[in-house]
Amino acid sequence: MYGYAMKKDDLRARLRRIEGQVRGLQRMVDEDQYCIDILTQVNSVVAALRAVGLGLLDDHVRHCVRESIEQHEGDQKIEELVAAVARFAGR
Amino acid sequence: MYGYAMKKDDLRARLRRIEGQVRGLQRMVDEDQYCIDILTQVNSVVAALRAVGLGLLDDHVRHCVRESIEQHEGDQKIEELVAAVARFAGR
């Protein structure tokens, strides 16, 4: 059981909404909408995905990382967390 | 006709692939996969979307912005471009 387990419904709802936004982008391209308007919509989808990513990180620290530290086995989880933060922050 | 017109098929193919990746994320959540693995996949989708955004910006400069400058009407387009770059770069 991972950290996001109790929030699965919320997570699924967000991802379904993001899927709809990506379909909306395809419609905008089909309808030859203005490039800057499509780009604005791309930025919204990126923001929604990053909010999902941050939520996953949050649950991960509150559950997986915390538990492994409490069991004095945190080293590997901390290593993995910092690497994940680095990738998430785009470095 | 906007800048991305000649690349519509490529753009559509990328967005369809991104839609599939977002569905893949939903499956990972349904299957209770490990949070860090889901996060890694979220980062891939963000990267794919940002590549789409950069391609749109590229075409926009090469066509819309260039044409309006050639017709000595570039001011508003340049204003709009810089604002779009600022939002895209996340400031």
Added chain:
Amino acid sequence: MYGYAMKKDDLRARLRRIEGQVRGLQRMVDEDQYCIDILTQVNSVVAALRAVGLGLLDDHVRHCVRESIEQHEGDQKIEELVAAVARFAGR
């Protein structure tokens, strides 16, 4: 003469302020201040630098890129601009 020429004083003032902020960071480390407070200050300096970068991009489009397009020699400048935006946006 480049695009930022008329704004040199403003640019210099911003960079001097950023230099002062970086010295402030060194002081925070010397004084053993709390890591999260130092990180918050690092984020401020990054934001100040990115504002400088965006200003440079803005002037570059309004002057160098515009002029080379008006002289029908825009291709290379547009290529270079898009590459600069990509690096600035962190891809």
Added chain:
Amino acid sequence: MYGYAMKKDDLRARLRRIEGQVRGLQRMVDEDQYCIDILTQVNSVVAALRAVGLGLLDDHVRHCVRESIEQHEGDQKIEELVAAVARFAGR
């Protein structure tokens, strides 16, 4: 004693180098160097600062966060960490 305590010399050396880079930027402006070259250098300084930020986060998790979890007082630290990651990742 904070997490970065044993790495203070390394942190100071990095910040001194960044201070030198910011002075280099001022020189580039004084010498009217090309905007895109200055922007490239701005990007380098941003990258160096973000590496410092990531190092601070790393030490913070390995020490402050870990210790407060081991003492069963992790809640506030975890809250603070997630907020710091969000700001660092630019959301």
